[in-house]
Amino acid sequence: MTFELAQRNVRLHLFRSILAAIGIIIGVVAITSMGLLGGALEQSVSDELMNMGNTIIITPAGPSVGDEKAGIDERDIRQIKLIAGRNPTIAFYNTYDQVKVGDSQGYSSVYGVDPGELPPITTLISGRYISGTEGVMIGQTLARNYGIREGNFITVGIGAREQRIRVVGILEDTGFSGGIQTDNAIIGSERWYEATYSGRGKYDQVVITVHNLDDIDGIKDAIDARLNRREDVVNIMDFRSLISSIQEAIGQISLFVMAIGGISLLVAAVSILNVMLISVNERIKEIGILRSIGTQKADISKMFLYEAAILGLIGSVCGGLLSLVGGGLLIMLIMQDISYLLTMHTVITVIYGMIIGTVICIAAGVYPAHRAAQLNPIDALSND
C-alpha cells in the first residue's frame, strides 16, 4: 500500500513528475552518450594501434655525418634475424623526398624494400608488386591526393637526383602499422633505392613483428646485449607503453567528458530534491493522518523514497534508451562508423548509466523522506 500511495501521488501530479523525470532523462542521456562515445573512441584507437603493438623497431643509434650515412649493416641485420627467430623481420631504407606529378608537387616518404617482403604485410589494390629496379609502388592516399593511377609517371627527387619513374602498383591504406607507413609513401625495391640514394647496406630501420607479446622484452634485451655491447649501435623500441599511455589519455578524456555530463545529472538530482520537498510540504496533513492511525516513521520514509525511485527508474530507463540514439548520433558524427555502438561496452555503459540515474534519484529523495518521517503528527494534522 505504501508503494501504491507513492505511485498514485506520481500519477496525481503527472505533469510535475514528468518534468522531474525529464531532468533525469537528460542527465542519463548526457553521461551515457558521452560514455558510449568515449568507449567507441578508445576502441577505435585501440584497433588502430593494435597493429603496431606487437612490433619492435630498430633504428641506427648514431647520426649521419657528412657523406657517411648512418645505418644498420647486413651483419647486424643477420644477428637481429637470428635473435628474432621465427618472428618476421624486415629491414628497409627510408628517406623523405620531393614528389612532382604534373604541376603539383609535395613531399613524401620513400622506402626501399626487398620486393619479396612486401606481399605478406601489404595488400595490392591495383597493378602489381615491384620487381628489380623497374618502377615503384605508391600508397592509396598518395595516389588519391595526386590523382595517380598505375602506369602513370611521377617525378621523384630534386635537381641532379630528379628522375621520372613509372607507378606499377597501388597499395591499400594500412594505417599506422608494422613500422612501415605505406599510405602516403613511395615504395621501391632495395636496388632502385640504393641506385637512387646510395648508402647501400646501411638500412634505416628494422622491424620485427612479434607473434607473442610476451617475447618482446626478451628479444629487445637480446638485441641490446648483442649489438650494443661496446657502444650503442642501434636504438630499440616498441609501442606498448605508447599504446597504453594513449589509451589512458583517451580514458581520462572520456571520464572528463562524462563528468561534464554528470553535472546535468546533478542538476536533475536537485530538481528531484525540490519536487520531493514540495511533495512532502503538500502532503503534511496526509502524513499527520497516516501517523495518527498508526503508520510507522519508516513507512512514511519509504513512501517518499518509492516516489523518488519511481521517478528515477522511469527517467533512467527512458534516458538509457534515448542515449542509444544520442550516443549513436555522436559516434556517427565523429567516427562515421556505427558499428562501434553495437558492442558489449555499450550494453554495460547503458546499464551503468541507468543504475547511476536511479541511485542519484533515490539519494535525492533521502532528505525529503527523512523530513517527512520526522514531522510531529499533531503539527502535521493541524496543517491545512
Added chain:
Amino acid sequence: MEICIRLEDVKRIYPMEAGDVYALNGVTLDIGVGEFVAIMGASGSGKTTLLNQIGCLDQPTSGNLYIEGKNTRELSDYELTNLRRDAIGFIFQKFNLIPLLTAFENVEYPLILKTGARDTTGRPADLLRLVGLDGGHMKHTPNQLSGGQQQRVAIARALANDPRIILCDEPTGNLDSKTGNQIMDLLTDLNRQGKTIVMVTHSDEIATYADRLITIRDGVIQ
C-alpha cells in the same frame, strides 16, 4: 470499574518566547472501560491537547499517562505508533481521510498496517456497510463523497483494527445537525457494544449523548 485510561497530574507545557504556556496544568483523570466521556471547554481551554495526550500523538511534559495499564512514558515511538494502530481509533472533525485512497482502501489501510498484506476477509466492506455506506460509494475517493459519507468512512476506518478506545475530536463539527445526529447514533451504538469513547465537543446538545461530562478550563479540569 476497570480503568482504561488513567492520567496522573499530567502537564503539557509549550515553551514560548513570552513565557511557558500551560495547555494542561495537572490533569488527573480515570476513564473506565466502556465509558462514553465528553470533554467540553472553550477554545484554547486545552481539550484537544488532552485528547492528543490520550491518543498518544503527543507526550505529556510531566505526569503519567496509562493506556490499558501501560505507562506511555516507557514506550518508544515505534511502540506508541503500534498502540495507536491497534488500541485506539481516531475520528476527526475534518474526517481526515487519505485523499489518494478510495473509501474501501481508507478502511483497508489500517488492516494492511497491522497484517502487512491486502485484505482478503472482506472486513472493510462489512465495516462500511455497518456505518451505512452503500457498495456504490466504496470505490469513490473522499472528494467524491459528502461530509456525512466521509465521516462514516472515517468511523469505519477507526474500527478497522477493532480498537477498545475511540477518540473523537468534534465529530459532528463539519456536519449539518441531521447528519450529526446520525453519526452520534452510530457512536452511541459502538459504545453500547463496549467501546470506550472519549469525545471533545463544544456543543451542549452533542454532549448529552455522553455518560459523563468533563469540563476543562485553562488546562485544569473543573
